[in-house]
Amino acid sequence: MLSLTGTPERWNDTTVDACLRKVPGRVSRRLLEVIASISWTADLDRYSVHAMARMVRQQGGLRTILSTRGGAQDSLLVEGVGTLTDRLAAELGARVRTGHRVTRLVRDEHGVTVHTDSGTFRAARTIVTVPPPVAARIEHHPPLPADRAALERNTYMGSVYKAVAVFERPFWRDRGRAEFLVLDSPGRAVFDTGSPGGPGHLCTLVAGPEARALDDLGAEERRQALLAPLVPHLGPGVLKPVSWHEKAWHLDEHAGGGYVVLPEPGTTEGISPLPHTPLGPVHWAGTETADEHGGYLEGAIASGVRAAREVADALAAGVPR
Numbered sequence: 001m002l003s004l005t006g007t008p009e010r011w012n013d014t015t016v017d018a019c020l021r022k023v024p025g026r027v028s029r030r031l032l033e034v035i036a037s038i039s040w041t042a043d044l045d046r047y048s049v050h051a052m053a054r055m056v057r058q059q060g061g062l063r064t065i066l067s068t069r070g071g072a073q074d075s076l077l078v079e080g081v082g083t084l085t086d087r088l089a090a091e092l093g094a095r096v097r098t099g100h101r102v103t104r105l106v107r108d109e110h111g112v113t114v115h116t117d118s119g120t121f122r123a124a125r126t127i128v129t130v131p132p133p134v135a136a137r138i139e140h141h142p143p144l145p146a147d148r149a150a151l152e153r154n155t156y157m158g159s160v161y162k163a164v165a166v167f168e169r170p171f172w173r174d175r176g177r178a179e180f181l182v183l184d185s186p187g188r189a190v191f192d193t194g195s196p197g198g199p200g201h202l203c204t205l206v207a208g209p210e211a212r213a214l215d216d217l218g219a220e221e222r223r224q225a226l227l228a229p230l231v232p233h234l235g236p237g238v239l240k241p242v243s244w245h246e247k248a249w250h251l252d253e254h255a256g257g258g259y260v261v262l263p264e265p266g267t268t269e270g271i272s273p274l275p276h277t278p279l280g281p282v283h284w285a286g287t288e289t290a291d292e293h294g295g296y297l298e299g300a301i302a303s304g305v306r307a308a309r310e311v312a313d314a315l316a317a318g319v320p321r
């Protein structure tokens, strides 16, 4: 039996795809492929077994990753994650400035100058929360040390497409549940993400190359391709959502994709959790730096708390002054 968390480092050259190709039985192979793809959004021929095993450990084990009740999918923010950040920003007021893309960070003995495409800011310390492959577009002066530069070079973001179909009511609950792993192409996961007493929400996730293939379809063709196979299970009503919201996260230049940073096979810099030793006045946060629950909001929050403490301690110690 394969012990995932004890996978030796020499498996860093073996891809998940190569491993799955040895699984006997087409359906079992495809099932594992879809589960792996949806869980980590990697291109499976570009994701090593060692990296996957380390990610499983960081995310609390396979049972936690795949479970709803008591697991990673246990809770839902009823009004959506955006409302959480919007309300936090409202409390902080004018101190939060959005729409300033950071292009360059210049470190000196007194702090850091943050150049954006619409102005310059001066700070004693700064926290970069952008995942390394996306942060690679930020220039540094003096240049980054070799290990951080390699981290930005040898990692990539997964590809993921998410759609939510909204219905007046979750009509499928009259007969049962609406949770599917669809093995036909595109492989996908479908979840009932409606809140108690609210309208019906059916969420679809497609990941990896199959998510990118959806980019070539027109909006209507894509919606049909994703909803039509559900008709035998949920009835024809599933083809008539009152609204349809979709996003290809890999096409968002600021997110770069999702859910998390992935290392190129054979490289080690991007193996979870990512290093975060401050570089002078520059600190690093982001879900991928969390010791636990990397790739989730929980990891992002934990990393933010850790980085904020680092900054507070440095300022209290008068470093740098």
Ligand SMILES: Cc1cc2nc3c(=O)[nH]c(=O)nc-3n(C[C@H](O)[C@H](O)[C@H](O)COP(=O)(O)OP(=O)(O)OC[C@H]3O[C@@H](n4cnc5c(N)ncnc54)[C@H](O)[C@@H]3O)c2cc1C
Pocket: 100, 101, 102, 103, 129, 130, 131, 134, 135, 138, 160, 161, 162, 249, 254, 255, 257, 258, 259, 285, 286, 287, 288, 294, 295, 296, 297, 298, 300
């Ligand atoms: C489709 C999808 C579904 C997900 N589902 C779940 C889920 O069910 N549960 C869960 O816990 N997690 C989920 N996640 C993961 C979750 O969204 C991430 O773990 C979390 O957002 C990571 O937060 P972060 O602060 O580390 O990074 P990010 O959220 O990526 O924040 C980085 C920020 O930096 C900004 N930025 C980028 N470049 C620059 C620049 N040059 N200058 C200034 N700003 C810049 C970006 O715009 C972004 O706002 C999902 C992710 C995706 C894509």
